[in-house]
Amino acid sequence: MAETLKLAIIDLSSSDSISTAKSIRQACMECGFFYLVNHGVEEELLLRVFDDSQKFFSLPLEEKMKLAAKHHRGYTPMYAENLNYSSSSRGDSKESFYIGPLEAGRSNLNRWPSEEILPSWRPTMESYHKKLLSVGKKLISLIAQALDLDADFFEKVGALDDPLPFLRLLHYPGELEFCDEEIYGASAHSDYGMVTLLATNGVPGLQVCREKFKQPRIWEDVPHIDGAFIVNIGDMMERWTNCLFRSTVHRVMPTGQERYSLAFFLDPNENCLVECLKSCCSDSSPPRFPPIRSGAYLENRLNLTYSSEVTLKP
Numbered sequence: 001m002a003e004t005l006k007l008a009i010i011d012l013s014s015s016d017s018i019s020t021a022k023s024i025r026q027a028c029m030e031c032g033f034f035y036l037v038n039h040g041v042e043e044e045l046l047l048r049v050f051d052d053s054q055k056f057f058s059l060p061l062e063e064k065m066k067l068a069a070k071h072h073r074g075y076t077p078m079y080a081e082n083l084n085y086s087s088s089s090r091g092d093s094k095e096s097f098y099i100g101p102l103e104a105g106r107s108n109l110n111r112w113p114s115e116e117i118l119p120s121w122r123p124t125m126e127s128y129h130k131k132l133l134s135v136g137k138k139l140i141s142l143i144a145q146a147l148d149l150d151a152d153f154f155e156k157v158g159a160l161d162d163p164l165p166f167l168r169l170l171h172y173p174g175e176l177e178f179c180d181e182e183i184y185g186a187s188a189h190s191d192y193g194m195v196t197l198l199a200t201n202g203v204p205g206l207q208v209c210r211e212k213f214k215q216p217r218i219w220e221d222v223p224h225i226d227g228a229f230i231v232n233i234g235d236m237m238e239r240w241t242n243c244l245f246r247s248t249v250h251r252v253m254p255t256g257q258e259r260y261s262l263a264f265f266l267d268p269n270e271n272c273l274v275e276c277l278k279s280c281c282s283d284s285s286p287p288r289f290p291p292i293r294s295g296a297y298l299e300n301r302l303n304l305t306y307s308s309e310v311t312l313k314p
């Protein structure tokens with residue numbers, strides 16, 4: 001039985017940004033995961049998004065496959081993905097739908113179910129996507145302050161001016177087709193970008209491993225809190241901070257219950273150079289990673305996860 005992890009709760013509506021930034025710093029250094037409350041996303045919108053997500057995944061497979069992922073947008077069927085590419089097991093038992101950036105010039109790569117089949121599906125997803133981008137940007141400015149940087153640091157380095165936000169609708173079936181081998185809902189992985197904001201339908205399954213280099217791995221459950229997003233730091237933020245802020249390994253275990261979640265990945269603009277912050281390195285603690293361009297890094301990670309061609313550029 002996994003222990004239950006008690007994560008910090010960060011209030012996005014607090015007027016005391018200094019103390020909020022301090023709590024974020026501690027949470028990111030200790031665990032890389034925290035809850036975000038009072039984020040301003042209405043419950044009614046969240047319910048509509050979950051409802052529409054369920055409607056999409058209930059369509060016949062051939063209908064969903066008409067929107068099969070291209071350029072990393074659209075539908076990925078069950079077992080299409082192996083997040084833990086060092087494992088040779090079957091892919092993950094989940095299906096998903098990716099919605100990429102909505103900004104002009106990029107949004108034409110998105111794939112949408114037709115209005116006749118799922119009326120008002122697209123506007124619902126677009127309004128959630130936009131809302132989450134604004135919550136994510138607010139959070140990033142607090143993360144900058146948590147690193148003793150100017151609140152607009154990540155804007156100034158070009159990460160957030162035309163960023164790469166991806167909304168991913170996820171569906172984990174309750175009953176598994178194969179029970180003779182080790183099957184994960186999502187196998188062990190860390191996220192690639194800056195931050196991820198996750199909402200779930202309340203069904204458990206998410207686990208984190210705080211010490212990724214220790215064996216055997218110890219997994220702890222992350223319980224759902226009504227109305228809270230689960231936020232985690234991604235690998236690019238870990239690179240920026242020279243591992244001060246942790247991109248923690250996590251996974252989703254099947255529980256026999258059907259599960260839906262919404263993961264919003266906020267990734268820097270593809271041209272943004274991700275390099276160790278001056279405040280995070282010294283002679284005795286030199287940069288652990290060379291500088292990389294966000295786009296090249298993401299493409300490489302995505303290509304390792306999916307066998308098919310993935311392109312990020314519009």
Ligand SMILES: O=C(O)CCC(=O)C(=O)O
Nearest residue numbers: 170186191206252261263
């Ligand atoms: O569904 C979840 O709870 C987590 C999904 C996840 O970690 C991911 O898609 O990166």
Ligand SMILES: [Fe+2]
Nearest residue numbers: 189190191250
């Ligand atoms: Fe993840």
